[in-house]
Amino acid sequence: MFVARLYVKRLLTIVRGEVLVLPSRIVVALFFLVLLGMPLISQNPYLIRVIVLTSIFAILAASWDLLSGFTGQVNFGHALFFGVGAYTTALLNIHLHIPPWGSIPLAAAAAVLAGLIVGIPCLRLKGTYLALTTMAFPIILMGIVFALPDLTGGELGISGLQRLSNSLLVNYYIYIVTMLVLCTVMWKITDSHTGVIFHAIREDELAVRASGINTTRYKLLAFCLSGFFAGIAGGLYAHYMRIAGPSTLEVSMSFSVVIWAVFGGLATIYGPITSVFVLFPLLEFVRFWPEYRTMIFAVVVLLTLLYMPEGLVPWVRDKIEKQCPRCKIRNVATRKTCRVCTALLD
Amino acid sequence: MDIIITGLITGSMLALLAISFSLIFGVARIVNIAHTAFYMVASYCIYSLSAKGGLNPVAGMLIAVGGVTILGLLAYRFLIDPIREHEAAVLIATIALAMIFQEGVMLIYTGDYRTVSPLIEGFFVVAGVKVFYQQVLTFAVVLVILALLWLLLMKTKLGLAVRSTAEDREVANLMGMNESRLAMITMGLAVALAGFTGAVIAPLAVLSPFMWMEPLIMMMAVVVLGGLGSIKGSFVAAYILGFTEALVVFLIPKGAFLKGSVALSIMILVLLLRPEGLFGISFEEER
Numbered sequence A: 001m002f003v004a005r006l007y008v009k010r011l012l013t014i015v016r017g018e019v020l021v022l023p024s025r026i027v028v029a030l031f032f033l034v035l036l037g038m039p040l041i042s043q044n045p046y047l048i049r050v051i052v053l054t055s056i057f058a059i060l061a062a063s064w065d066l067l068s069g070f071t072g073q074v075n076f077g078h079a080l081f082f083g084v085g086a087y088t089t090a091l092l093n094i095h096l097h098i099p100p101w102g103s104i105p106l107a108a109a110a111a112v113l114a115g116l117i118v119g120i121p122c123l124r125l126k127g128t129y130l131a132l133t134t135m136a137f138p139i140i141l142m143g144i145v146f147a148l149p150d151l152t153g154g155e156l157g158i159s160g161l162q163r164l165s166n167s168l169l170v171n172y173y174i175y176i177v178t179m180l181v182l183c184t185v186m187w188k189i190t191d192s193h194t195g196v197i198f199h200a201i202r203e204d205e206l207a208v209r210a211s212g213i214n215t216t217r218y219k220l221l222a223f224c225l226s227g228f229f230a231g232i233a234g235g236l237y238a239h240y241m242r243i244a245g246p247s248t249l250e251v252s253m254s255f256s257v258v259i260w261a262v263f264g265g266l267a268t269i270y271g272p273i274t275s276v277f278v279l280f281p282l283l284e285f286v287r288f289w290p291e292y293r294t295m296i297f298a299v300v301v302l303l304t305l306l307y308m309p310e311g312l313v314p315w316v317r318d319k320i321e322k323q324c325p326r327c328k329i330r331n332v333a334t335r336k337t338c339r340v341c342t343a344l345l346d
Numbered sequence B: 001m002d003i004i005i006t007g008l009i010t011g012s013m014l015a016l017l018a019i020s021f022s023l024i025f026g027v028a029r030i031v032n033i034a035h036t037a038f039y040m041v042a043s044y045c046i047y048s049l050s051a052k053g054g055l056n057p058v059a060g061m062l063i064a065v066g067g068v069t070i071l072g073l074l075a076y077r078f079l080i081d082p083i084r085e086h087e088a089a090v091l092i093a094t095i096a097l098a099m100i101f102q103e104g105v106m107l108i109y110t111g112d113y114r115t116v117s118p119l120i121e122g123f124f125v126v127a128g129v130k131v132f133y134q135q136v137l138t139f140a141v142v143l144v145i146l147a148l149l150w151l152l153l154m155k156t157k158l159g160l161a162v163r164s165t166a167e168d169r170e171v172a173n174l175m176g177m178n179e180s181r182l183a184m185i186t187m188g189l190a191v192a193l194a195g196f197t198g199a200v201i202a203p204l205a206v207l208s209p210f211m212w213m214e215p216l217i218m219m220m221a222v223v224v225l226g227g228l229g230s231i232k233g234s235f236v237a238a239y240i241l242g243f244t245e246a247l248v249v250f251l252i253p254k255g256a257f258l259k260g261s262v263a264l265s266i267m268i269l270v271l272l273l274r275p276e277g278l279f280g281i282s283f284e285e286e287r
Helices: A002-019 A023-041 A045-071 A079-095 A100-119 A127-147 A168-190 A193-203 A205-210 A215-241 A251-264 A270-288 A293-307 A312-320 B002-028 B035-052 B057-083 B087-109 B133-155 B157-167 B169-174 B179-201 B213-226 B231-251 B255-273
Strands: A321-323 A330-332 B123-126 B129-132
Touching: A002 A023, A023 A045, A023 A168, A023 A312, A045 A168, A045 A193, A045 A215, A045 A251, A045 A270, A079 A100, A079 A127, A079 A215, A079 A251, A100 A127, A100 A215, A127 A251, A127 B213, A127 B255, A168 A193, A168 A215, A193 A205, A193 A215, A205 A215, A251 A270, A251 A293, A251 A312, A251 B087, A251 B213, A270 A293, A270 A312, A293 B057, A293 B087, A312 A321, B002 B035, B002 B133, B002 B157, B002 B179, B002 B213, B002 B231, B035 B057, B035 B087, B035 B179, B035 B213, B057 B087, B057 B179, B129 B133, B133 B157, B133 B179, B133 B231, B157 B169, B157 B179, B169 B179, B213 B231, B213 B255, B231 B255
Parallel strands: none
Antiparallel strands: A321 A330, B123 B129
């Protein structure tokens, strides 16, 4: 009893000292709480569906940012990993009858392999060459998918996949918790030693190589990690929609991922996640104007980029937080002095 | 024979698109995803002017090209120029622009397929294969335009300015060339070329609001294969990929699905051996 009270007190101190200090952390904590507590408020199936799809695409967008925002290898072919994940899990589930919690990790492994296949030719390429080469891969795969309709179901895709669970609520929680866990893992990766090296590779690869770091290994690692998470997203998508079709490999899917990630802010993991949670419901809720839907979406993206060219989240973050010039810790913008070193914030 | 005709037509169209794309990228460092969207808008303009307005096709073509050029210049001035420093944002802005064009065209013309009647009716038979006069006309016109472009770039002062800005932006600026005005002029030139391609291909192709995606992929493959910023490279690569596409479609059984795949695989293979493309200039690390 006494020990429990101690731990609760410690938790409260941590919450007060670390989380409540910065508005961005408060937002993240609220986000976690709202997502986890959503079914207590409303169990509207449409709302649940929108949130589940949003979280799947959030994993996808975050994995793109891990590769392209951090390592600087702009990848226009992210739909490849998504599609490979979706098709692999579909094939494994239908033909070999492996249950979803087994086939999704295997699909992620297949996507990692795809990441290697894409990554190795791209080692020598830079900039636009890299972007266009990566764009080529999903198109090649889509051509192969159409050309072998008995294996892959051609235009109709593979249907009849099992759900992850039969109850709506349990399904929702599985997807949400998976998304939160994976995104936290991605955030931890970017915050670690490997993440710093990724960021450095983007800034100046020559300097990183001159420091004695094997950039080839790290670039391939970025491709594989990105492929892993995107493959999981693809597998989850296939099992949620219960169908794996060629629409997962389309160019427009690749472009959508790029739009979400750049809109939200490159080289942050929370940026793409936020932008997916902003843009995807926007796209869904403009459904009552079916002709103008995509146009409104495109106009919103265009106008936002005019005024916030670095992305939505960095702009908002710079408005509400300031960095201390002495100790580089972030503070709320309304403070006059830094909370750690008490230097003056200008 | 069919292969040669189709290859030549596709190659010429890709050459025009790729050279104009290469121009914008070389001078202004903008990857203009909306390039083929301009091509689509021009085709639709030709459609309205000739089918609904009943105008003479040649005059219709000139008006369409002019209109598309103005559209492109406006889009550049207000949407792309302010964010030119952030390359990722420019990319997304052009994607969004292309989507807006697609949706706009779909709203005005609905999603049905349209056709434009050819300029010269009739055909003649060569070696057992029908060759339409329109195809020959298209090919001849494209060659003429390419020759004019070559003259412009090589022999005039403006062409010299464009070429030098493509090689080194900062030094061209130091030499007294107004770099942002040149970017605007090049953008106008390139969009005019894209519009011209649309106007010329309109009688041969089927118009639909989604027709901009497929040439986009092939065009980017051509540009990458030929080397970014190299006109000669784009020209050669366009015909290589045009003929490859024609060969794949006619010779391999499931060819129609695989033509994109084969062309892109060739591009990847060439890039493995030569990372700058066939004639590309390897850029020094721009700091």
